Amino acid sequence: MRDEQEESFEWVFSEFIRMMGGPAPKTILTDQCRVMEVAIKKIYPNTVHRWCKWHVLKKVKETLGPLYTKKCDFQAEFHKVVNHMLTEEEFETAWDALLDKYNLRGHNYMTQIYETRHKWAKPYFRGVFCAKLTSTQRSESANHMLKSYMPPRKPDACFCLAIHGASV
Structure with a gap:
């Protein structure tokens, strides 16, 4: 994504549903991005939004x-x-x-x-339902590798979807 504005996340989440052919995910794990949280509530009102434990632990380490x-x-x-x-x-x-x-x-x-x-x-x-996921750590590993080729313009905001009953 070029920017991390609410409208951009709304578009991404709407397009995800369209491309997957419906329904919205049952659960979504993200970092602690407030703008993403607002977009999730708007586009996926019945989806459970949880924070990635990896991000919480990383921030605890940085803060303490x-x-x-x-x-x-x-x-x-x-x-x-x-x-x-x-x-x-x-x-x-x-x-x-x-x-x-x-x-x-x-x-x-x-x-x-x-x-x-x-x-x-x-x-x-x-x-x-979380499909036994509490972390987006695999996404973070991929993000880390990609950053060596294409540095981000802003701090990254990753998200990982856990979709009940769908194969992705």
Whole structure:
């Protein structure tokens, strides 16, 4: 795409449905692009929109920096909360314990991702068809390779569609 405007995403999503011969995807995984989120709500009103866990984890690493990368237990504990909590109650309890242990209650990004946990945390995906996908990491790998040949003009916004009952 040349730009990442709402109208451009609306066109892409509409064309996808047209080219696939209908119906809209049951679930769509994207990065945290707000403009894309608005277009998805407009073009795919009945589609469940979730965030790619890979992007969330990448941003946590960037935002928490030394805490995430230094030799302490935070990274392992954070990944346990993200990947192994099965119920919303388990997630809530483990999240609270993590914030308390590492003094992150007032951390802006940790507050933001907690408030949007229904978009990326495993327990909130229960009953949502995702074809066992929680990440667009394969798309990111392809994007990374393509960027070496054709650098993007703006930060990329990838999306991966999980379509129930369709072969793509």
